[in-house]
Amino acid sequence: MSSLAEKVAIVTGAARGIGRAIAEAFVAEGAKVALWDVLADEVAEAAGELGDSALGQVVDITETGQVKDAVALVLEKFGAIHILVNNAGITRDNLLMRMKDDDWDRVLDVNLKGMFICCREVSRPMGKNRWGRIINISSVVGLIGNPGQVNYAASKAGVVGLTKTLAKELSSRGITANVIAPGFIETQMTAELPPEMKDAYFKRIPLGRLGRPEEIADLAVFLASSKADYITGEVIAVDGGILLNTI
Ligand SMILES: NC(=O)c1ccc[n+]([C@@H]2O[C@H](COP(=O)([O-])OP(=O)(O)OC[C@H]3O[C@@H](n4cnc5c(N)ncnc54)[C@H](O)[C@@H]3O)[C@@H](O)[C@H]2O)c1
Numbered sequence: 001m002s003s004l005a006e007k008v009a010i011v012t013g014a015a016r017g018i019g020r021a022i023a024e025a026f027v028a029e030g031a032k033v034a035l036w037d038v039l040a041d042e043v044a045e046a047a048g049e050l051g052d053s054a055l056g057q058v059v060d061i062t063e064t065g066q067v068k069d070a071v072a073l074v075l076e077k078f079g080a081i082h083i084l085v086n087n088a089g090i091t092r093d094n095l096l097m098r099m100k101d102d103d104w105d106r107v108l109d110v111n112l113k114g115m116f117i118c119c120r121e122v123s124r125p126m127g128k129n130r131w132g133r134i135i136n137i138s139s140v141v142g143l144i145g146n147p148g149q150v151n152y153a154a155s156k157a158g159v160v161g162l163t164k165t166l167a168k169e170l171s172s173r174g175i176t177a178n179v180i181a182p183g184f185i186e187t188q189m190t191a192e193l194p195p196e197m198k199d200a201y202f203k204r205i206p207l208g209r210l211g212r213p214e215e216i217a218d219l220a221v222f223l224a225s226s227k228a229d230y231i232t233g234e235v236i237a238v239d240g241g242i243l244l245n246t247i
Pocket residue numbers: 012013014015016017018019036037038039059060061062087088089090110114137138139140181182183184185186187188189190
C-alpha cells in the first residue's frame with residue numbers, strides 16, 4: 001500500500017522547486033495535496049499536472065485571512081488535514097551593513113511568520129484527527145550562518161525553535177513536528193545566487209554535487225509516513241555533507 005494513502009497534505013510554496021517536488025512525491029504515495037503559492041499560473045499548472053488528487057490555491061502565507069480561507073477550502077474539498085509542509089521561502093540577501101529594514105522584514109515575514117500562521121491555522125483541524133505531521137523547511141544556513149544572509153539565516157534558525165516548540169505543544173494531539181535542513185539544492189532560488197557564492201558552496205560539499213528537489217521530497221515522504229511515528233522535534237540535514245565542512 002502507498003505510504004500516504006488516505007492522507008491529506010498542504011504544501012506551501014508548491015508552484016516550483018522543492019515544494020513542487022514534495023507535492024508530486026506525496027501524490028505518488030497516494031495523498032491528496034493542496035498546493036499553495038503566490039504564483040497563480042504556476043501553481044495552477046503544477047496542480048493541474050497532478051489531476052484530481054491535487055488542489056492548486058493562490059495563497060500568500062503572510063496573510064492570515066488568505067490562510068484561513070484556504071484551510072476552509074481544503075477541508076471542504078478533502079475533508080481533513082493530516083500533513084502540513086511549510087516550504088515557502090524567500091531570500092533578499094545583503095551584508096549586514098547594507099541590509100534594508102524592508103529586506104529584513106519581508107524575509108522574516110514569509111519564512112517565519114508565514115510558517116507560524118500556517119501552523120496555527122492548521123493545528124486545530126489537524127488535532128481533530130489525533131494524528132498529524134508538520135514538516136518545516138529550514139536550511140543549513142539557519143544552523144551555521146552565512147555572510148550576506150543575516151535575515152535568511154535568522155529566519156531559518158527561528159524555524160528550528162518554532163518547530164521544537166510545536167513538537168512539545170502538539171505531541172498530546174498525536175502531531176509530530178520536524179525540520180528538514182536542505183543544503184544547496186538545484187532550484188530557482190539557487191539559480192539566482194551570485195556565481196562566487198555558488199563556487200564557494202560547491203567546494204564545501206563532500207559529495208561533490210548539488211542536491212535535487214526530489215532528494216528533499218524523499219525525506220518529506222518518510223517523515224510524513226507511519227515509518228516516522230516516533231520521530232519528533234528533529235532537525236535533519238539533506239546537504240551532501242556540507243555541515244561537515246564548517247571548520
Ligand atoms: N534551494 C536551496 O538550495 C535551498 C536550500 C535550503 C533551504 N531551502 C528552502 O527550501 C524552500 C523552497 O526553496 P526553493 O529552492 O524550492 O525556492 P523557490 O524560490 O524555487 O520556491 C519557493 C516558492 O515559495 C513561494 N512563495 C514565496 N513567498 C510566498 C508566500 N508569501 N506565500 C506563498 N508562497 C510563497 C514562491 O512563489 C516559490 O514558488 C525555501 O523555504 C528555501 O528557503 C532551499
